[in-house]
Amino acid sequence: MKKFILFLVILFVVYLIGINTVPQYIEAERNPVKAAGPYQISPEAQAIYARLDFISDLHCDALLWGRNLNKRGNQGHVDFPRMREANVALEMFTIVSKSPAGQNMQSNSEDAFDNITPLTIAKGESPWNWFSLINRTLSQSEALKNFVENEGEKAIFVRSKADLEKLIEARKTDKEVIGAMLGIEGGHALEGMPENLDKVYAAGVRMVGPTHFFDNEFGGSAHGQSGEGLTDFGKKMIARMNELGIFIDLAHASPAIVEDILRLSSKPVIVSHTGVRAVLDSQRNLSDEQIQKIAAKGGIIGIAFFDMAVGTPELPNIIASIKHVRDLVGVEFVALGSDYDGSVAVPFDITGLPLIVEGLLNAGFTEEEIKAVMGENVKRFLLENLN
Template identity: 30%
Template structure:
């Protein structure tokens, strides 16, 4: 793959920030490991506005350098004035075109075998996922349309309530609706992951019980560690794990009660999730990219405007604010997965446990739901 000068400088800067150990003898904690980000993305946060092609040379170079094997990327409607169904169909078609354009570096994930294939071919697997079920309208058969188009992860709600159930910020903690139950059954039949991230507690519990297949909470924190609505209670975590599911811990401000999360907070939430769920059911869903932010001061002004926009739209959550970053300050950029692996090792996690958290647990869950 051809790298431009900007990509080279970005990688050089990331290398310079690493410990001064000769490259020939420095151990790579990600060597031969599968790394799956259960919710994230590929894009350049240094570029303002929408991009026709987010997979720039820099983005691809940093994704490869990060050791990432596969990532669940959000497509389709989340909020806004566009028609949810049309927006979602269009996003899938446009992403298909982008993956064809970048087939040397990226591949579309349909089954767990495609994640293994991505590792073998040194590509990045792209999992198509939704973060709001609004595109269902009143027709559960639309699940079939999106499943056949390659959507593999279906999050029932965003923060507000929708026709499927209650989000984490929905007043009154509403549960799964009858239509939501119909959609869950259809998702099970089409072997699509049911994701309860962003859902309210009652919707999460009811959906986990209604589903005939294991379900996931692909990006969350632990309410027992940080009491914020976007984090999950022990009851939710335990139920999901007991039914064979998966829980991904995010790198988000909700890990700290004041919104200023650090790597130690990520580790603390992983520790708690492992204690509640067991080591076979916990992974990572960072809810971020791997590309480094060059100018945090400039980014802060962009973020403040984005938070104001989210609040105006009624989709923001308690714990996010104009002065809190939607990432962990000391666990970002192309080295984030290596830093986490080292941190977990320092906390006493064995290599096989780190393997599970970085990707093997998601791969096991994906095999159960999608097939090998």
């Protein structure tokens, strides 16, 4: 009996050591920054950046890793202090609940081993989350709520147009006030149960991408195996998302799902993090025809920052992708969609956003166009479409 108790004690100690080291090690491997700050730009670009009233990013997976977002981290890409350093007004924090082993851009099976399960255990999360996608999702939702509450009056959880208006008003006198929104990457998080959509809405989710890296109950992924459009379940969920006021995120959706949603949705759509095929020809990215249809629907397109979306070197290709959307359909339809903390290597963390301004300036963008891309387009889109 003593040996058994000793074994349990040792096992518990090893577990405690693991939850304090393993997630940090995994994130350091998965979310590198290619060039560490501080980042230098020209005085002209810096002056424009200083005049930006509203900077926003449409996609960040920082909730996945278990970091304390109230503290400035020395790894990963985003936390609240670094948002303030970069004068970012609003970040869309997205929830990843499942990721297939061997994840790639071409083809993934929904039956592949789930990478998020061991990470969930290693983080020391409740056993209720270990094998439940909806529980993981609600847990990350609660984590964001707690992070925001820990900031007191300095942060706002944006769930409605009124919340956004409160954020905009607060920042007129205090640029330390930041906003956070909540999205879901992959409708598999609902576990095929319609009532779970209402649960995540109640938890603050205002954006859902039907699919992530594999096919699910909604239909086909751009990186799945079927290539199918929306299932009957998926069609019902799209209608319900429209009713509730949840934005539909087309990032990672199969071309057939993109077509189905653009036909069926009564509301404009978001592509939270993507590239364009004119810059990098990948099944991950949007064709010109898709960009035109999304714009015609009044949607908004967030350009990602990592190589598999824009190619290398990243910064000039990010600028080229933004420019392509502007030239094709108009500057009002393009925004930033970094995919920060999304198991990607990025050229700079969130404090490097001034580099985007300098790149746009060098590419001939006017100050008004730069303001639009850096966040004014997101602000307008949300004011027009949030309930």
